[in-house]
Amino acid sequence: MAGNAKFILVGSGLAGGLLAAYFGRRGYEVDLYERRADPRAGNFVGGRSINLALSTRGIHALRQLGIADEVMRHAIPMPGRMIHDKAGNLHFAPYDRDPNKHINSIGRAALNSTVIEAAQRYPNVRVMFNHLCTGVDLGRPVAHLVDTEKGQLALEARGDAVIGVDGAFSAVRQSMQKKLDRFVYDESYLAHGYKELTIPPGPDGGWRMEKHALHIWPRKSFMMIALPNPDGSFTCTLFWEFAGPRSFETTKTDDDVRRFFGEEFPDAVPLMPALLTDFRENPTGSLVTIRCAPWSYKDKAALVGDAAHAVVPFYGQGMNAAFEDCVVLDECLAEFPDNRERAFAEYFSRRKENTDALADLAVHNFIEMRDKTASKTFRAKKKLDHLLEGILPGVYLPLYTMISFTRIPYSTAARRARVQDQIVYASLAVVVLVFSLLILRLMIR
Numbered sequence: 001m002a003g004n005a006k007f008i009l010v011g012s013g014l015a016g017g018l019l020a021a022y023f024g025r026r027g028y029e030v031d032l033y034e035r036r037a038d039p040r041a042g043n044f045v046g047g048r049s050i051n052l053a054l055s056t057r058g059i060h061a062l063r064q065l066g067i068a069d070e071v072m073r074h075a076i077p078m079p080g081r082m083i084h085d086k087a088g089n090l091h092f093a094p095y096d097r098d099p100n101k102h103i104n105s106i107g108r109a110a111l112n113s114t115v116i117e118a119a120q121r122y123p124n125v126r127v128m129f130n131h132l133c134t135g136v137d138l139g140r141p142v143a144h145l146v147d148t149e150k151g152q153l154a155l156e157a158r159g160d161a162v163i164g165v166d167g168a169f170s171a172v173r174q175s176m177q178k179k180l181d182r183f184v185y186d187e188s189y190l191a192h193g194y195k196e197l198t199i200p201p202g203p204d205g206g207w208r209m210e211k212h213a214l215h216i217w218p219r220k221s222f223m224m225i226a227l228p229n230p231d232g233s234f235t236c237t238l239f240w241e242f243a244g245p246r247s248f249e250t251t252k253t254d255d256d257v258r259r260f261f262g263e264e265f266p267d268a269v270p271l272m273p274a275l276l277t278d279f280r281e282n283p284t285g286s287l288v289t290i291r292c293a294p295w296s297y298k299d300k301a302a303l304v305g306d307a308a309h310a311v312v313p314f315y316g317q318g319m320n321a322a323f324e325d326c327v328v329l330d331e332c333l334a335e336f337p338d339n340r341e342r343a344f345a346e347y348f349s350r351r352k353e354n355t356d357a358l359a360d361l362a363v364h365n366f367i368e369m370r371d372k373t374a375s376k377t378f379r380a381k382k383k384l385d386h387l388l389e390g391i392l393p394g395v396y397l398p399l400y401t402m403i404s405f406t407r408i409p410y411s412t413a414a415r416r417a418r419v420q421d422q423i424v425y426a427s428l429a430v431v432v433l434v435f436s437l438l439i440l441r442l443m444i445r
């Protein structure tokens with residue numbers, strides 16, 4: 001089987017392009033179908049964040065294909081968070097005790113184009129744009145497609161297996177849901193939505209805030225963040241309640257927008273000349289966590305990336321995790337070259353626990369970003385984390401470090417962080433107790 005098995009990939013988003021490159025390198029025949037037009041023709045319609053945070057797991061996946069340097073040339077390092085309080089005061093909080101450790105702001109369109117080009121370097125990979133998948137006949141397996149450029153012409157694409165890399169609202173997953181008895185599916189939405197806004201470059205073409213930072217305006221129940229772009233601009237994202245007394249729903253007029261931003265983000269307003277237009281015209285996106293099981297059907301179909309496990313964006317890990325899926329699926333196919341069903345099952349068992357852990361971490365990190373980053377206790381805990389990491393190198397690793405700067409499996413990282421926290425808090429309690437006893441003894445004397 002191995003070498004020239006034929007895969008039909010549905011979706012050439014971030015993970016689809018990368019997976020096609022991995023499969024191309026392994027010698028498989030790959031037909032990749034994407035409903036949208038070619039992003040390289042300048043008509044990129046991401047529908048999502050314009051830029052993303054790329055970190056160690058994602059970089060590793062790119063490095064395996066020799067395209068990490070190409071991608072990193074366009075990246076802007078962000079070694080920490082720049083916290084903006086309501087008075088306009090700034091506080092920089094590094095992500096790690098090592099100032100060289102950083103996450104990277106990268107443009108979605110550029111990254112998408114790079115992975116598609118990497119795939120197309122293999123003559124055995126073909127990419128077809130403007131092809132919408134309407135469902136999959138899993139038994140054969142065949143993907144039903146519509147060529148949206150040629151007057152809705154219906155087509156069938158047949159291969160040895162169909163891989164759904166078609167994002168959170170995957171058509172391939174829907175077909176699995178219909179076909180598989182006891183398919184587990186769970187989707188949950190946050191009460192918050194998001195809207196993207198822009199801080200354009202300054203008059204000299206430079207960045208109007210610190211370039212090397214992920215900016216956060218934490219406001220307890222909501223927040224705004226901003227990531228730098230190579231052209232001198234920042235893409236801001238407001239995460240805010242859909243409904244409620246102060247929310248997207250109740251903010252209707254330009255005056256409402258002006259008042260809200262003036263009260264909450266006064267230092268950002270003068271940097272956002274198109275605020276009112278952006279707010280009115282840009283869509284309000286929803287934030288969903290999707291869990292499902294299993295991720296495959298026999299040796300005929302499998303799910304990768306958001307199609308298998310969409311997470312909310314607050315750990316900056318959705319794409320990184322999707323890239324890690326590609327590495328693991330490729331490894332499993334190499335380990336079981338003559339048993340694709342086993343390879344798919346193994347891929348699922350190696351990833352599921354980890355992406356479930358990531359889903360929980362991502363929701364939790366929303367609370368940390370929007371609420372706790374502003375507090376002194378939180379900053380003190382971060383300092384303690386970095387201190388312990390220095391005193392106990394290789395033994396104590398802060399959770400953020402494990403998630404963003406290592407490839408320790410997500411579930412192991414989450415467990416290890418819980419144990420570390422218990423030990424630290426217990427030790428602090430002992431120290432406090434000993435001090436109290438000493439003071440008591442001195443007083444009795």
Ligand SMILES: Cc1cc2nc3c(=O)[nH]c(=O)nc-3n(C[C@H](O)[C@H](O)[C@H](O)COP(=O)(O)OP(=O)(O)OC[C@H]3O[C@@H](n4cnc5c(N)ncnc54)[C@H](O)[C@@H]3O)c2cc1C
Nearest residue numbers: 011013014015035053133166167305306316317318319320
């Ligand atoms: C606001 C926001 C900010 C984010 N920030 C980060 C971040 O900083 N770091 C990070 O790692 N992740 C981040 N993410 C998550 C990241 O965007 C996703 O995890 C990532 O895009 C998943 O890649 P994917 O290829 O699985 O899905 P997608 O990128 O969604 O790609 C799916 C592709 O399939 C195509 N498609 C869909 N349906 C069909 C169909 N029926 N037929 C044919 N084609 C189809 C789509 O057009 C698309 O091209 C963020 C997400 C959001 C919403």
